[in-house]
Amino acid sequence: MNRDLSLLIGILVSLLALLLIWIFYTTLAADPGPRLAPLALEQLPNSGVSHPVTAVLLNYRAYDTLLELAVLLAAILGIWSLGPAPSGFQPAGPALTVLANWIVPLAIITGGYLLWVGGHAPGGAFQAGALLGSAGVILRLAGHERAGLPNEAAQRWLVVAGVGLFLLVGLLLAVFGAGFLTYPKASAKWLILLIETAATIAIGSTLAAAYVGGRPPLAQSTSAASKDLGA
Amino acid sequence: MISNSLVLPIALPLLGALLVVALPRKMPILGALAALATTGSGLWVTAQTWLQADLGVVLGGWGLPLGIGLAADGLSAAFLAMSSLVGLGTSIYAIGYFAGSERCNHFWPLWFLLWASLNGVFLAADLFNLYVMLELLGLSAAALGALTGSRAAVEANLRYLLVGLLGSITYLLGVALLYAGYGTLDIGLLSERIQPSPLAAGALVLMVVGLALKAALFPMHFWLPPAHANAPAPVSAVLSALVVKTAFYLILRLWLDLFPAELSNAAAAFVLGVLGAGAVLWGSWRALRAERLKLLAAYSTVAQIGYLFLFFPLIQATPAGIARDDLIAACVLMALTHGFAKAGFFLAAGLVQQKAGHDRIDALGGTAQSMPATTFSIALAGSALIGLPPSGSFIAKWVMMRGAFEAGQWWWLIIISTGTLLAAAYIFRVLSRAFGQEPTPQCFLTDARAEIPALLLAFASVALLGLAAGPVWSLLGFQGAPA
């Protein structure tokens, strides 16, 4: 791009930044006004979980989270629509194989822990799913063609598991309960845990499948790593 | 229970997407069933809104500031009805269009995700939820547009994806500023609390600019023609008819419902009007110069979006009352007419392209002879794009010109009439080629399953919305259509 033009854009963008910072300053200086925080904390005992962020994500604003899982699904479907995956990496050397053998199980166990701890401390489905996904990335780097995931038909079920269970719970509650995604207070904790578990599996396998970068390869390579993430 | 039905136009296509992903072998049948269910639920919500009252529900049972609201008023219902009917027509067409092709497997799930997000935008009442919806819309639309797999399509849709991301992150910054100032994300609550302040002005500018980028408002339209022209025909139809309309709908919604009158003032409206005028002139001119039928249709979309933005200065200048209601209803009527007409046009253009193997306008001779129904669809849709009577856009343009007279803003009349003349020129350029040889068609329909959806959509833009424009007025809760 032309130097003068990029300088001009730079000046304009700096002015925009200054303007926005000034606006933000005046806003902070003024009366902060009502916030959602007191309300969110007040309702926390009724939400089924004791960590406020998890309560917002999976109870107060569960609809957003449902759609966010749908965005993830759209991304992986788009990636699959582009054709078969590029060929993977060569089987790992001995050092990487040993490393993968240690890190992958550790990541899966840590993911399970993060999922459980999300109910009362920082953690939850997304952190756990990201760990599972990273385990898949390591497997793929170590030469596992499908990043530890099962065949295509099973992968299709895995990537829809999160949205599917979420939506099913929501619709069943709309038909038999108080309304779409309105959990009964008594079972809120278990419903949230169920949804989070499915979401973790879906997020983990979607991220790993996205890293593969195309439609799942047919052949399972014979590398040292052979754990299936979804199993 | 009726409030719960608001969820269905979003939940049913989502469910359809999940089913077709998990059970790819049953794809066309499951797809058709889910499309019927989605359309049914969308029309049901429209009918409820029309016959009874505005619907609203707050999900999760937590009440308003904490939960996410869904709402359907006349404006939402009108756009929801359009997305339901155009979506159904496109789905039926797609069964034939993708039959026996491997792309079928990729089309259906992404299309249902797109449909869910379209309905979701029209029904949302929460600013952050709208951001997530817009991202779902942008991702699935870009992936669908790249389905042909050609280099041009992939490049155009990669650019489209990036532009969409830039638009939605800019919108999100506006939302973040509003949350910093007013502590809520619900449009209704926010409109009660919002004051004319630098914060609200900054948020208005950021949100409108971000959305205008997604609505392809001139001069931010550069991404649209290649993306829409290179997509498969059913995808082009929904991209042009529905996807760009969501961003326009949101700008209209924010303009009418959220921002105080001190901010949505004459200067802001004039800027939008000038950009709209630029879009009308530039888009129509490029459509006239286009060499390919689908590129012509894509540039025509740029021009038609421009007309919609011409309404803003007129709505702003007209005091509340019947005249203003007429303008708002005409604006919605224009958007709906364009939705039906452009969907029909793209579907018909896709048939021409499939049959002839290309869509170069200069080599379309004899299309009227070999595909009479398809050519008739193009002509019908074209007459709605020009704004000939009795199409819906004729009434809309009539109201717009009357509004311009009454507001004393005569300069818009020049833009409208120039745009109309250019539209007539580019449509007749196609038709004169298509009718180039002596027309002795043997049989009106050559491929009923594919041709009828295109024909019905084009017909709806002319007859349904033109001869029966009254329902649009009553759906929006206004009195009487203009004489």
Add this chain to the structure above:
Amino acid sequence: MTAAFLYGAAGLLLFALGLWSLLVHEPLLRKLIAFNIMGSGVFHLFIAVAHRSDGSSPDPVPHALVLTGIVVAVSATALALALNSRLEEADAKASSSKTTPSGAPEPNTTARTGLPKPSSNGANRLRWPSR
């Protein structure tokens, strides 16, 4: 107040930096990184808004919005990268068929190193106005 302002202002600066880079730089990878920086800027702003100076616990709602936003940004980045690699593949195919018109296949670097062959100009470029 000061902490929240500094944090939020840093977010706005990040947004502006990302915007500049997105508009000015042509290589797609830089554009994508720029988009992610813009996103981080907006998330910073949300976190700053959640912070309360009076010592009470922070507002959990913006925190949850940020988590949602991160997943959305990751999804978008993944799709854009996949589209980009498809584009590079097409270009590599086009240039290799140009350089070896006789049909003799070039030694396949992909099989040897496991890495896709870098395209001739190093990175895929995407200009804003289309030709």
